[in-house]
Amino acid sequence: MPLSSDLESHARGTPLRGRNTIGRNTIARNETGWGYCLMCGDGAGKACARIELALRWLSFLCFLLMAGLWLWPGSSFAPGLLGIKLGLSIALGGAGLALGHFSERGLRREVQIDQKRKQLRIVWRNRHGQTRLHTVIGFDEIGSIFLRRSQTPVRKTHMDLRFGARGETVTLFEGEESVLRELWRDLHVDLHADEIAPAPKPFARTGEAAPKSSLKVLPRALR
Numbered sequence: 001m002p003l004s005s006d007l008e009s010h011a012r013g014t015p016l017r018g019r020n021t022i023g024r025n026t027i028a029r030n031e032t033g034w035g036y037c038l039m040c041g042d043g044a045g046k047a048c049a050r051i052e053l054a055l056r057w058l059s060f061l062c063f064l065l066m067a068g069l070w071l072w073p074g075s076s077f078a079p080g081l082l083g084i085k086l087g088l089s090i091a092l093g094g095a096g097l098a099l100g101h102f103s104e105r106g107l108r109r110e111v112q113i114d115q116k117r118k119q120l121r122i123v124w125r126n127r128h129g130q131t132r133l134h135t136v137i138g139f140d141e142i143g144s145i146f147l148r149r150s151q152t153p154v155r156k157t158h159m160d161l162r163f164g165a166r167g168e169t170v171t172l173f174e175g176e177e178s179v180l181r182e183l184w185r186d187l188h189v190d191l192h193a194d195e196i197a198p199a200p201k202p203f204a205r206t207g208e209a210a211p212k213s214s215l216k217v218l219p220r221a222l223r
Helices: 043-073 079-105 177-191
Strands: 028-032 035-040 108-114 118-125 131-138 142-148 159-163 168-175
Touching: 028 177, 035 079, 043 079, 108 177, 142 168, 142 177, 159 177
Parallel strands: none
Antiparallel strands: 028 035, 035 108, 108 118, 118 131, 142 159, 159 168
């Protein structure tokens, strides 16, 4: 599994497609007062909104069927059927709750980089623009961010984040490697801004400008 640091020397001049735009095979970046939000610009926003609406109606239908088992005129309450009706009610109620949860939570996944609180948040956004928190990771908890190439050419490249003392891994995005590679460089600078030490000042005579340092901070994966 090649680390993202192995990819750093390639395509340095490639712009991050989808910055402040939304299109297919891109990563959309929206600036905020506390940082910025990242979301896959795969053009599936309207489709997800329709699916969420359909899930809401299916949830309502499940609860309606559950009530109909007991309230429909002529419903039988024979002892032999009570167990079956109770089991069906539990199944329909559970399905209705699950469908309603996904409808209200949303199907669009978003990564938020909060540079004020020093947090990376993974949230779900629904069709109304409301967000629901999924994961919060402090910048100091992040071990590394790396790209994981798929073994099959059909599947997409994954951008994974390793965090915590146990080295837990979560996938941030999946898509084209060239887009994720550019995004990795941006995230490396933003997430490790506090670790970039100022260049040492060499001794110089009065009035002479100190030469610029060519030192470069290595990615954490190489430390």
